[in-house]
């Protein structure tokens with residue numbers, strides 16, 4: 001059997017590093033940086049890391065945050081902004097030497113959340 005995506009991404013340590021890089025990329029991204037200007041970045045990094053631990057097959061109670069619709073409701077997030085988040089995720093995966101198969105799985109999982117985030 002294939003190992004869980006959680007293990008293949010390096011467990012809590014690997015995923016935390018990737019999540020930190022994704023959020024740093026958001027803050028520096030011309031298209032979406034403004035969305036993160038007034039948010040508590042360490043808190044968002046923690047939420048992103050634990051969300052991914054739980055979503056990839058790590059501890060099921062790692063993530064204690066809101067569901068995706070509640071977290072993004074009323075923000076009026078556009079399709080282009082959503083793509084910018086995927087771009088930032090891909091950059092972070094590359095930076096952390098994640099293999100192509102794992103990159104594809106992460107991108108596919110993120111894309112699947114689109115309807116819970118764009119325009120909700």
Ligand code: HEM
Nearest residue numbers: 032035039047048051065066071077081082085110113117
């Ligand atoms: C698949 C894509 C995405 C995932 C998995 C995701 C995940 C998350 C998570 C887990 C949180 C924390 C929720 C909590 O604190 O309970 C969050 C918050 C946030 N998200 Fe997303 N998000 C995505 C896309 C986006 C997009 C496209 C934008 C806008 C460009 C965005 C903007 C934000 C902002 C600004 C917050 C912080 C809200 C605050 O703490 O005040 N997200 N997101």
